[in-house]
Amino acid sequence: xxxxxxxxRIVLGSGSPRRKELLEQIGVEFDxxxxxxxxxxxxxxxxxxxxxxxxQKAQEVSGICSGRIVIGADTVVASDGRILGKPKDREDALxxxxxxxxxxxxxITGVAVILEDKKKTVNFAEVTKVYVCPMTEEQIERYVDxxxxxxxxxxxxxxxxxxxxxSGIEGxxxxxxxxxxxxxxxxxxxxxTDLLCPADRRERSKEQ
Amino acid sequence: xxxxxxxxRIVLGSGSPRRKELLEQIGVEFDxxxxxxxxxxxxxxxxxxxxxxxxQKAQEVSGICSGRIVIGADTVVASDGRILGKPKDREDALxxxxxxxxxxxxxITGVAVILEDKKKTVNFAEVTKVYVCPMTEEQIERYVDxxxxxxxxxxxxxxxxxxxxxSGIEGxxxxxxxxxxxxxxxxxxxxxTDLLCPADRRERSKEQ
Numbered sequence: 573x574x575x576x577x578x579x580x581r582i583v584l585g586s587g588s589p590r591r592k593e594l595l596e597q598i599g600v601e602f603d604x605x606x607x608x609x610x611x612x613x614x615x616x617x618x619x620x621x622x623x624x625x626x627x628q629k630a631q632e633v634s635g636i637c638s639g640r641i642v643i644g645a646d647t648v649v650a651s652d653g654r655i656l657g658k659p660k661d662r663e664d665a666l667x668x669x670x671x672x673x674x675x676x677x678x679x680i681t682g683v684a685v686i687l688e689d690k691k692k693t694v695n696f697a698e699v700t701k702v703y704v705c706p707m708t709e710e711q712i713e714r715y716v717d718x719x720x721x722x723x724x725x726x727x728x729x730x731x732x733x734x735x736x737x738x739s740g741i742e743g744x745x746x747x748x749x750x751x752x753x754x755x756x757x758x759x760x761x762x763x764x765t766d767l768l769c770p771a772d773r774r775e776r777s778k779e780q
Numbered sequence: 781x782x783x784x785x786x787x788x789r790i791v792l793g794s795g796s797p798r799r800k801e802l803l804e805q806i807g808v809e810f811d812x813x814x815x816x817x818x819x820x821x822x823x824x825x826x827x828x829x830x831x832x833x834x835x836q837k838a839q840e841v842s843g844i845c846s847g848r849i850v851i852g853a854d855t856v857v858a859s860d861g862r863i864l865g866k867p868k869d870r871e872d873a874l875x876x877x878x879x880x881x882x883x884x885x886x887x888i889t890g891v892a893v894i895l896e897d898k899k900k901t902v903n904f905a906e907v908t909k910v911y912v913c914p915m916t917e918e919q920i921e922r923y924v925d926x927x928x929x930x931x932x933x934x935x936x937x938x939x940x941x942x943x944x945x946x947s948g949i950e951g952x953x954x955x956x957x958x959x960x961x962x963x964x965x966x967x968x969x970x971x972x973t974d975l976l977c978p979a980d981r982r983e984r985s986k987e988q
Binding site: 594597598599700705714718730731732733735736737738739740741742743744745746753754755757758767768 | 802805806807908913922926938939940941943944945946947948949950951952953954961962963965966975976
């Protein structure tokens with residue numbers, strides 16, 4: 573059963589604990605309503621695919637939480653033209669990490685925001701390049717044994733133990749974690765919506 | 781009074797809660813022994829200055845914890861040829877943030893590791909470029925009012941609310957937080973020291 577607390581005007585349409593933490597980190601007040609429907613990808617381009625998946629999630633949740641600002645997101649890892657989602661099992665995680673070690677890959681997060689009061693949708697994808705150090709088979713197995721890879725696109729968590737193997741990135745770090753909060757905040761600002769300004773304060777400042 | 785628990789072979793010579801979290805994040809077991817002496821900079825080059833400060837911290841702590849691996853570190857922000865440390869007061873924080881908004885600056889962390897058993901010292905500096913979005917005076921004041929800037933070089937915490945204003949970086953994110961754990965881990969690996977392998981396990985594997 574899904575319950576939606578009507579306190580906040582912003583709704584995160586994702587069950588990811590990392591996205592929740594990122595929105596909290598920058599100081600956004602929001603409720604969570606997880607999208608549960610099956611998403612369908614029609615594009616083979618990873619950028620277009622994640623934008624589409626994010627939009628489908630946001631639209632599903634927006635159907636339940638009308639009149640609110642709904643944020644949907646989806647993250648994939650792209651390496652050598654292949655898209656990596658979450659690993660199916662231990663073998664799949666090992667396979668992905670062997671593919672990623674010693675080179676640069678891309679992490680792409682699609683974001684969709686439905687601004688119902690403004691009958692408008694903001695939909696974009698943010699790309700971050702990530703360089704992974706060369707890893708031995710022992711290091712890969714030791715990392716998989718931590719259990720960290722299993723619920724993460726590309727089989728790693730940059731904000732966890734995998735940090736020992738990421739020597740650098742180019743772009744937004746939080747995009748790799750799962751939500752490009754800077755671009756999200758800035759894109760909505762450009763639309764006249766300040767995520768860091770709670771609705772009640774906004775109303776009060778209008779009255780003054 | 782400084783007390784040093786003799787359980788671990790690795791000692792972090794820094795009182796920074798963020799450096800502690802980063803070492804814990806990658807799975808290093810260590811003790812903390814904070815350097816308390818006065819450091820002296822003899823170089824005007826920020827890269828040389830932070831290397832020197834890190835080395836002084838590591839040497840001070842190494843004098844207390846002999847026979848162990850001691851890590852020292854120091855972080856500064858460099859913008860337009862000026863070095864920014866921690867802000868003195870609210871006005872100083874506002875001044876630094878006005879200087880950093882709307883452009884790219886560099887965060888430099890110097891690291892020194894004294895490998896006493898090997899009579900060797902590893903000393904390097906890691907540089908990360910950080911791009912800060914344009915900020916209004918209201919956004920700068922609102923951010924300073926969160927209290928976050930006061931104990932941080934450059935008056936911001938990338939791992940806190942300031943994430944809303946950092947659109948991208950080039951290099952190691954954790955270097956901006958305060959410790960380039962990937963480079964630290966890799967540099968010590970090259971010296972034959974695996975930080976992720978506790979001493980007892982290392983001893984056991986030698987016996988096999």
